Amino acid sequence: MQTITKILVLLVVSFHVSLSQAQDNDVEKESVNNAEKIERLKEAREAVKTEERDFLKAEVEAIDARLDKGYITPEEADILKREAAKKRALNIENRLSIIDNKIALLQRNEEGYYTNDDKEPSKIGITIDGEEYSFAGININKKNKPRKYDLRTTSDFVLAFGLNNAIIEGQSLDDSPYKFGGSRFFEIGWAWKNRVFENSNFLRLKYGVSLQINGLKPDDNQYFVNQDGQISLQQFPETLRKSKLAMTNLVFPVHFEFGPSKRYDHDTYFRYSTQNQFKFGIGGYGGFNIGTRQKLKYSIDGDRKKEKQKGGFNTSNLVYGLSAYMAFDDMAVYVKYDLSPIFKDQAIEQRNISLGVRFDMD
Numbered sequence: 001m002q003t004i005t006k007i008l009v010l011l012v013v014s015f016h017v018s019l020s021q022a023q024d025n026d027v028e029k030e031s032v033n034n035a036e037k038i039e040r041l042k043e044a045r046e047a048v049k050t051e052e053r054d055f056l057k058a059e060v061e062a063i064d065a066r067l068d069k070g071y072i073t074p075e076e077a078d079i080l081k082r083e084a085a086k087k088r089a090l091n092i093e094n095r096l097s098i099i100d101n102k103i104a105l106l107q108r109n110e111e112g113y114y115t116n117d118d119k120e121p122s123k124i125g126i127t128i129d130g131e132e133y134s135f136a137g138i139n140i141n142k143k144n145k146p147r148k149y150d151l152r153t154t155s156d157f158v159l160a161f162g163l164n165n166a167i168i169e170g171q172s173l174d175d176s177p178y179k180f181g182g183s184r185f186f187e188i189g190w191a192w193k194n195r196v197f198e199n200s201n202f203l204r205l206k207y208g209v210s211l212q213i214n215g216l217k218p219d220d221n222q223y224f225v226n227q228d229g230q231i232s233l234q235q236f237p238e239t240l241r242k243s244k245l246a247m248t249n250l251v252f253p254v255h256f257e258f259g260p261s262k263r264y265d266h267d268t269y270f271r272y273s274t275q276n277q278f279k280f281g282i283g284g285y286g287g288f289n290i291g292t293r294q295k296l297k298y299s300i301d302g303d304r305k306k307e308k309q310k311g312g313f314n315t316s317n318l319v320y321g322l323s324a325y326m327a328f329d330d331m332a333v334y335v336k337y338d339l340s341p342i343f344k345d346q347a348i349e350q351r352n353i354s355l356g357v358r359f360d361m362d
Contacts, residue, residue, distance in 0.1 A: 034106050041103050048095045056088040062149035062268040071265075080267065147269040152195045154362060156208075160187040160334050162356015164214050166342060169349045177233055182217035182244075185354040193257065201272035204257040206281060212249045214352050216342075217242075224294055229314055231343040241304075242297035247342070247352075249319045251287030279327045285336070286320040316344045321351075325358050334358035 060081055067077040164185040165178050189210025196203040218224070222233040223243045236243065259279030261272045292315045296307040323336035338352040 034110075038103055038106050041099050041106075045096055045099050048099070049092055052088045052092045052095075055091075056084055059084040059088075059268045062147075065149045084268075147266075149269045151269075151271065153192055155190060155192045156360040156362045158187065158189045158191050158208065158210060158358065158360055160356055160358035161185065162334065162354060164216065164352065164354045166216060166350045167337075167353055173353075177219055177222065179217040179219050184215050185356065186213045186215075187211065187358075189253070191253070191360065195272065201261040201263070201274075202258065206253075206255040206257050206283070208253055210251050210253055210285070212251055212287075214247045214249070214354065216245045216247075216352075218245075223296060224313060226312055226314060229345060231314055231346065236296070236298065238298040238300055238305075240296060240298050242295065245292070245294045245313065247289060247315055248291040248293075249287055250290050251285040251319060253283065253285040253323060255281040255283030255323070255325075257281040274329075276329050279332075280325070281327070281332075282324045284320065284322045286318070289315050289317055289319055314343050314345065316340045316342065327358070327360070330359055330361050332358040332360070 063072075063077050063080045063084070066072050067074065072080070162185060163180060164183045165173065165176050165180060167173055168176065187210050189208055191206050191208030191210075193204050193206045195201050196205055218233050221236055221240050221243075223236045223240065224245050225232055225234045257279055258281070259274060260277050261274045262277070264271050264273060292311060292313045294307075294309040294313065296305075296309070298305050319338060319340050321336055321338040321340065323334070325332040325334045327333075334354075334356050336354045340351070341349040342352055343350060
């Protein structure tokens, strides 16, 4: 019994010593953390001065650009420059005061005494207008950065989808062997829009990159078959639940976009906007076929089967065509037509055609 008691006492003492050493190490670590935070805040003081001076330089350049274009008089330009200088001087004063107060708090108190409202005790910084940007230990609002006076190039996320089919040589679209509702296309990409004229936004050049997937679903229980390089539709020996050929293309569209826009002038910059405006785009695209796949679903004796056949359909490696859209705001009616044939070296040529909706979202 005495031996067990001695062992328990030794364990308790050892645990107490280990805990004390760990606490001492934590205190030392906290002290180092405080010192590091203070050093970062001191570095941030210089960063604030540099940043505000850069902001002032950009604002003065924007004012000079307005003066050169005759939008304001020299007297108005001088007033705007003085106001900008005053604002930036006050910004420096206020932001340095915030940093100095944080340094004083950290110097007076131990780690953990001061915590921010965001419940992150180790986080040092400020938040302006609800948006944070961390630089050298201080959070700065991204929106506080000066805007470029004339931004001629913007970008949009492009998403389009709709109906797909093929125009076959020697027959009308009404006689197409492909299902009108089941054959569809999908496009996703990114586009840049550049204002062509310096003082007008009526004409824009729009260019980008997109991933297009064109699907064709044969009618009447048919599927695609390659016979010595000739692609044809044939009857499938079983009852098909699904038959679809999907062609994936990487393309680079280019459009000329026309339409009115509104100009918004601000103190240090101006912008053109096509929101709630009609616009019309016409152009084309060129690119590469990066994959073709036929998907078949059917049943044999009650067992469901699924086949995926990749390649071997003699599709054109280079794809190119014409496209156009008519839009209001961000939504458009979109049509595209391949000038390149779907299958190369065929006795009867087929060309893909698509009609759907398109969204260009900035």
